[in-house]
Amino acid sequence: MWPDDYAARYRAAGYWTGQTFGDWLRELAKEHGDREAVDRLTYAALDARADRLAAGLHGLGLRRGDRVVVQLPNEPVFFEVIFALFRLGALPVFALPAHRLNEITHLVTHSEAAAYLTTRALEVAAPAPRVLHADALPYEDPIDLDGPRPDDVAFLQLSGGSTGLPKLIPRTHDDYLYSVRASAEICELSPSTVYLCALPVAHNFPMSSPGVLGVLHAGGRVVLAPRPSAEVAFSLIERERVTITAVVPPLALLWLDAAGRTGRDLSSLEVLQVGGAKLAAETARRVRPELGCRLQQVFGMAEGLVNYTRSDDPDFIVETTQGRPISPDDEILVVGADDRPVAPGEVGHLLTRGPYTIRRYYRDSDPGAFTPDGFYRTGDLVRLTPTGHLVVEGRAKEVINRGGEKVSPEEVESHLLAHPRVRDAAVVAVADPYLGERSHAFVLHRGPVTVAEVRAFLRERGLAAYKIPDRIEFAGEFPVTGVGKTSKKDLRAALRARAEGES
Ligand code: OOB
Numbered sequence: 001m002w003p004d005d006y007a008a009r010y011r012a013a014g015y016w017t018g019q020t021f022g023d024w025l026r027e028l029a030k031e032h033g034d035r036e037a038v039d040r041l042t043y044a045a046l047d048a049r050a051d052r053l054a055a056g057l058h059g060l061g062l063r064r065g066d067r068v069v070v071q072l073p074n075e076p077v078f079f080e081v082i083f084a085l086f087r088l089g090a091l092p093v094f095a096l097p098a099h100r101l102n103e104i105t106h107l108v109t110h111s112e113a114a115a116y117l118t119t120r121a122l123e124v125a126a127p128a129p130r131v132l133h134a135d136a137l138p139y140e141d142p143i144d145l146d147g148p149r150p151d152d153v154a155f156l157q158l159s160g161g162s163t164g165l166p167k168l169i170p171r172t173h174d175d176y177l178y179s180v181r182a183s184a185e186i187c188e189l190s191p192s193t194v195y196l197c198a199l200p201v202a203h204n205f206p207m208s209s210p211g212v213l214g215v216l217h218a219g220g221r222v223v224l225a226p227r228p229s230a231e232v233a234f235s236l237i238e239r240e241r242v243t244i245t246a247v248v249p250p251l252a253l254l255w256l257d258a259a260g261r262t263g264r265d266l267s268s269l270e271v272l273q274v275g276g277a278k279l280a281a282e283t284a285r286r287v288r289p290e291l292g293c294r295l296q297q298v299f300g301m302a303e304g305l306v307n308y309t310r311s312d313d314p315d316f317i318v319e320t321t322q323g324r325p326i327s328p329d330d331e332i333l334v335v336g337a338d339d340r341p342v343a344p345g346e347v348g349h350l351l352t353r354g355p356y357t358i359r360r361y362y363r364d365s366d367p368g369a370f371t372p373d374g375f376y377r378t379g380d381l382v383r384l385t386p387t388g389h390l391v392v393e394g395r396a397k398e399v400i401n402r403g404g405e406k407v408s409p410e411e412v413e414s415h416l417l418a419h420p421r422v423r424d425a426a427v428v429a430v431a432d433p434y435l436g437e438r439s440h441a442f443v444l445h446r447g448p449v450t451v452a453e454v455r456a457f458l459r460e461r462g463l464a465a466y467k468i469p470d471r472i473e474f475a476g477e478f479p480v481t482g483v484g485k486t487s488k489k490d491l492r493a494a495l496r497a498r499a500e501g502e503s
Contacts, residue, residue, distance in 0.1 A: 001170065001359050003374070007151070010355040013329060015182075016174035018150045021086040024177060025050060028216055035191070038212070038222040041076045050083035054145060056138025057084055060130075064089030064148060067111040067156065069104060069128060071095035071118040074201050074224040077134050079212075081117060082155070086173075089148035090114075093156040093168065094202040096482030101127060106165045111156060111362070150174045156362055157204055157302040160276075160481070168362035169302050176208065179306060179356040182326045183210035184217045186308050187244070187271070187296070193220030194268070196236055196245035198228040203483040204302040205275055206246050228484060230258030238264040246273040246298070248484045252283060253424050257446070259290045269293040275300060275322075277485045278392050280414040284319040297322050299392055303376050304357025305330055307390055321389035322382075330354035333375060334384055347393050350382045351375035381408075398428070398488060403435035405466045409488075412458075412467055416441060419457050421449035426478055426486050427469060430495045441469035442478065442491060 002010070010016045028037075029047035037043045062068065068085055070092040072078045085092050093111045095104060105127040108116055116128035119135065148154070154173045158166035187210045189195075195215040199206040201224065207213055212222045223240045225232050228251055236242060247255065252274045259266070272287055275298030287295040299322035300306035307323035325332065334348040335341055342348035353359075353375045360370060369377050381393040393408055400407040409427035416425035424444040429437040443454065451472045458468050479490035 001172065006374075010174075010178075010329070013355070015178040015327065015329070015355040016150070017177070018174065019177060020148055020150050020152075020173040021083065021154055021177065022050075022147050025083050025086075025216075028219070032191070032219040035219060036221045037216055038076045038079050039224055041079070043216075043219075046076075046079055046083065049080045049139065050087060051142040052139040053080050053084035053137060054087040055140040055143045057088060057090070058143060058145065059138060059140055060132075062088060062090050062114060064146070066090040066114040067093050068132075069093045069095050069107045069111065069113045069116045070202070071097065071099060071104065071116070071120065072134055072202070073097050073119060074197055074226060075119075075134075076224070077137070078201055081134070081137070086154060087145060087147055089145070089152065091153060091155050094158055094207075096158070096200050096202055098200070098482040103165060104128075107158075107168075110365075111168060148173065159302055159361075160204075160483070160485075167365055169358055170360075170362050171356075171358070175304075175356040179304075179326060180208050180210065180213045180217055183208060183306065183308070184214035186210075186310065186326060187214065187273075188311060189214055189218035189220055189244075191219035193218055193244060194223060194240055194242045195220060196223045196225055196233060196240070196242040198225040198233050198245055198247060198251070199483055205248075205273075205298065205300060205483070209246070209273075209275070209298050209300050209306050209308075211246065230255045230262070234258070234262050234264040234266060237266050237269055241268040243268055244271040244273065245269070246275065248276040249274060249279045249283065250277075250424060250478065250480065250486055251484055252279065252287070256283070256286050256290050257423065266292060271296050273298050276483060278322075278394070278410045278413075280410075280417045281320050282414060282417045295319070299323055299390060301378060303378075305352045305354065305376070305378070309389070313389075317385075317387065317389055320391065321385060321387075322392050324387075324389050325352075325354070327354055327356070330357070331375070332384070332390070334382060339371065345383055345386070347381055347383045349396055350378040350380045350390070352378060400427070400429040400439050401437050402432075402439060402466055402470075407439055407467050409439075412439070412441065412463070412469060415458055415461050415463055416443060416454065418461070419449070419454060421445050421447050422454065424478065424486070426488060426491055428488050428491050428495065430470075430492070430499070432470075438470040439467075440495060441472045442475045443472060444477065445474055 029043045033044035108128045115130040117132040150173045153170040157169040273296045309318045309323040331353045333351040394410045412427045413425045432438040479487040
């Protein structure tokens with residue numbers, strides 16, 4: 001994946017330490033054996049059960065290099081399964097609970113998976129050669145396995161791409177463990193950390209930013225939430241004395257609204273991480289007063305690069321930027337359409353290369369997503385502040401081209417969110433015969449408010465006329481992606497279907 005000179009550099013810098021996930025868990029079990037790792041499972045028990053499950057799966061014929069599509073809810077068995085597969089050298093393909101037959105079939109086919117491991121009852125034909133049910137897994141006496149090498153691919157993560165089916169992202173033991181260790185350090189995790197995993201654990205954010213793996217690295221404790229609702233999360237925070245948790249912006253909004261009327265004691269919570277999509281500054285500023293904890297913004301991607309705001313960043317940086325990279329060797333370029341750097345502080349396309357960012361997708365699908373010299377084209381529009389922090393201005397493909405005038409959906413959304421009666425907003429493009437595209441705002445509201453009032457509010461804020469949505473529509477809820485981000489793809493599709501119905 002990485003050219004030899006880069007690999008040598010990343011090893012020399014101490015990023016890649018030559019350890020596999022299997023060995024890593026062994027060390028954690030030695031160090032923290034009797035401590036709780038995940039729910040009531042101790043580090044020692046997790047280590048032992050992973051060994052027994054690896055033996056059982058080997059007995060079923062699974063071998064090093066085989067791919068296994070894993071689709072599990074937030075339950076401790078997820079950890080046993082992935083560490084068993086890591087020890088076998090078989091590659092989990094991380095499906096999300098929200099995926100259905102369409103996505104699972106794609107994952108199985110594209111990865112040529114040997115098995116599909118799940119808790120789900122299959123409503124239709126088995127999508128894989130072999131289906132393994134999570135409540136009937138084989139645990140056998142441990143056997144010697146010639147496990148993987150540290151520079152082997154450990155698993156296939158899914159791209160969060162907003163169009164089409166997910167792409168497969170090969171992450172190695174070396175590169176991923178580096179991001180886990182460095183993230184745990186940046187986020188100041190310790191053995192007293194209690195992390196609530198409210199998002200689906202297989203997603204890159206709750207898995208490693210610093211996520212459940214970062215918490216294990218620090219010897220802390222993971223609490224798994226079956227659902228991310230405020231009700232479930234707040235009761236777990238109270239009961240387990242949770243210190244840190246991670247949400248996507250739509251959930252942050254729900255939690256903030258629920259915090260005012262909860263009877264739960266949230267005083268143990270020190271940090272709320274928000275990432276996965278742009279957090280409006282208006283929302284960011286509500287975290288401390290309404291939830292009583294510090295905010296940390298996280299801007300990452302399953303392909304690699306992760307940015308964090310730091311605990312010693314001033315409030316305005318934490319509220320208005322998406323952080324700065326994990327590694328001194330994360331290379332960041334902000335370029336124009338010609339791939340040449342824009343002037344400092346200008347908005348451009350984010351390209352990145354570094355010790356934990358892939359150089360190609362699995363089977364080299366979509367080679368155009370990388371430059372000839374190995375930079376990943378993130379598809380994100382960003383600007384770099386003088387302090388070296390990144391501000392995400394949107395997805396390049398989602399900018400609305402309204403008769404030549406460019407409208408940033410995120411900018412309009414942040415103005416909408418400033419209205420006290422607006423709970424959430426999503427602005428998307430619709431095809432227009434005259435302008436090419438025009439803008440459509442979906443708005444979730446609380447309390448009585450009219451479209452005319454929202455429109456007047458935007459005008460009063462001094463927003464340019466062409467940025468004021470051509471249509472504003474109140475909605476009951478937004479469609480979401482597998483991890484809970486607002487799905488603009490589905491919103492656009494709904495508008496298209498409506499237009500077709502009308503014509
Ligand atoms: C995370 O990973 P993915 O792979 O589901 O999605 C990556 C994309 C980014 O390219 C960007 O478009 C968007 O999600 N994104 C953000 C963001 N964090 C992610 N956009 C604006 N502000 C943010 N804070 O979503 C992910 C992976 C690791 C850690 C955190 C998030």
